[in-house]
Amino acid sequence: MDRADVPIRIGNPRHPEPRPMSDLPSPTHPIRRAGVNPPALTHLLTLVSVVVVIAALSIGRDVLVPITLAVLLSFVLAPLVALLRRAMLGRVPAVILAVVLALGIILAIGGVIGMQVAQLAESIPQYAQTVRGKVDSVRGYTIGKLNAVVGDIGTEMRHATPASQAPEQAAPATTSRKPANSPTAPLGAMLATTSDTQKPVPVEVQEPGMSPLEIANRIISPVLSPLSTTGIVFIVAVFVLLQQEDLRDRMIRLFGSDDLHRTTQAMDEAGSRLSRYFVAQLSLNVSFGVVIAIGLAFIGVPNPVLWGILAALFRFVPYIGSLISSLLPLALAAAVDPGWSMMLWTAALFLIAEPIMGQLVEPLVYGHSTGLSPVAVIVAAIFWAWLWGPIGLILSMPLTLCLVVLGRNVKRLEFIDIMFGDRPALTPMQSFYQRVLAGKFDEVQDAAERLLKSHSLIAYYDHVALKGLELAGADAARGVLSAEQLIQMRAAVVALVHELDDHDDTDEAPSDPDRLDTDEDPIPHTAPLAHVTHDDLPADWQGPCPVLCVAGRGPLDDAVAVMLAQLLRKHGIGARTLPHDAVSRASIGELETSGVKLVCISYLTLSGSPTHLRYVIRRIRQRLPDASVIVGLWPTEESEIDRERLRTAVGADHYITTLHDAVATCLQRTHISRVTAAAA
DSSP: GGGSOOOOOOTTTTTOOOOOOSSSSTSSSSSHHHHHHHHHHHHHHHHHHHHHHHHHHHHTHHHHHHHHHHHHHHHHHHHHHHHHHHHHHOOHHHHHHHHHHHHHHHHHHHHHHHHHHHHHTTTTTHHHHHHHHHHHHIIIIIIHHHHHHHHHHHHHHHHHHHHHGGGOOOOOEEEEEEOOTTTSSSSHHHHHHHHHSSSSOOOOOOOOOOOHHOOOHHHHHHHHHHHHHHHHHHHHHHHHHHHHHHHHHHHHHHTTTTTTHHHHHHHHHHHHHHHHHHHHHHHHHHHHHHHHHHHHHHHOOSOOOOHHHHHHHTTTTTTHHHHHHHHHHHHHHHHHOOHHHHHHHHHHHHHHHHHHIIIHHHHHHHHHHSSSHHHHHHHHHHHHHHHHHHHHHHHHHHHHHHHHHHHHOOOOHHHHHHHHHHOOOSSSSHHHHHHHTOOHHHHHHHHHHHTTTTTTTHHHIIIIHHHHHHHHHHHHTTTTTTHHHHHHHHHHHHHHHHHEEEEEEEOOOOOOOTTTOOOOEEEEEOOOOOOOOTTTOOOGOOSSSSSEEOOOOOHHHHHHHHHHHHHHHHOOOOEEEEEEGGSSSSGGGOOOOTOOEEEEEEEOOOOOOOOOHHHHHHHOOOOOSSSSEEEEEOOOOOOOOHHHHHHHHHHHHHEESSSSHHHHHHHHHHHHHHHHHHOO
């Protein structure tokens, strides 16, 4: 048998062959007998696991909160421990020194807060008098004015009422009141008189004095719980820092022992990213607190250090932390100043400092995003606050961020990244197909223009549009797309290509800031291609349409041919598109061939034996014996196709798999023609 006659089977790995019946659960299988299929059972187990985890988090709050604080503290102290170890200190001294330093800073901050609160408490009566005066003033301007207006309206209405319509006055009572002690007096009056003459005897209850032990218990108990929690946090943090490698190995064994290299790299990357983020966030919040303290000191608000510390702490709460921290300074400014200028200056300080910190400084430090979607941040804050109270609200951002980073690097936890991460839930090609299928043309064009700001047009076509059309072709092969839907999709894609005709095919390398959510670009950047002018082309390529872009037999192949023709024109080579019927047996004789040097046939899918393609190429060669023929087939990444065997079987000169290769091949053919003409 001739090699060219060997059929080539190009399957679709996205839709493998049905599983044999022997691989499916038998009717006597426990799952089948219970009436529950395996996917439903998996979802049920997942739901049960989530419920159990939430219940465990709620029940074990007293134990889990200190451990969580210790783990987060270890992320913050890890860079300091590494710095001390590079200073020739051992692991144990470095960890102990770092933890003692952190404990000293926390105790110092607690002492400062205590002294500031004590100073503030001494001046509260004076502030209360100022607040009372302002309240009376505001009431006079609001409720007082309203009462005066209402009174004036009532007076006007009484004067406007005619005398004839005035209500009749009740006649004065003429009955004489009988003495309370008379025989005919009511019983209630007699009792009232008796109660007035007999006054109650006051009773005083004296509590026994408290023993010294009870006094000590009342004073120490409120302080003992925070101290014990702090001690647990620092002890656990010490052991986490000492056993850092061992804990990492256990996590690797737990989540990904099958691929040690990839899991180790993921864990190291996740740990370094979290450490950098927490240190950066802590530095930014401390800087915000310093700015607030200095600003309040210049304004004249008492105890500015206290409000600066609270502003730094509350800023760990996403979105509303700065607002919460501004309420007490605003109230104090209103209480201190008899006027309103101090309060207005305080409000201006927070309104200016927070946007500058959030919109300018933070993007420069760790990128434009924390890696969490805005909705996820709010939901996480509500969830953790409900679960662990105020401490959960402060820890909501770091905890959710840890889970998202783990979801990005651990396959079993990928659903967390999908739910809470800021990366799109769909890939660009999936989003393209979904929006084209739904008829959301404006959304498709908007997404395309955003991607074209940093990617070339050819990269967008290759990695978004063509991949999305491959998904459509696979669904069409399965019979889930109707002919009308395919026609609408083809028209939408062709319209999109025409709308993008103003974009140049240039590829700008994106900036790569050190961001927490830095991941691989969803669209790879392609190698730049040359742009030739009309004078640079060989003489035989200077015609209006030296390249014919012929569509395959598929319903969406016309769109691919339109893309290729547009890209060739942008690189200086004239091209026009032809439908598949133009190269049929009945129409090939009427094909306009003047100046044609190359024919490119585009197929999204080529299932089964490509016998028809071989005959199409044979007819083209008979009509255009001097033209080169390129076959463009865009298979999925998993497809394994022997290019040389396909080229031999169908008789094409070149076989390409991307539009980038097609344009590069056409440019190469022009160069060969130029060299040949110069040599001749």
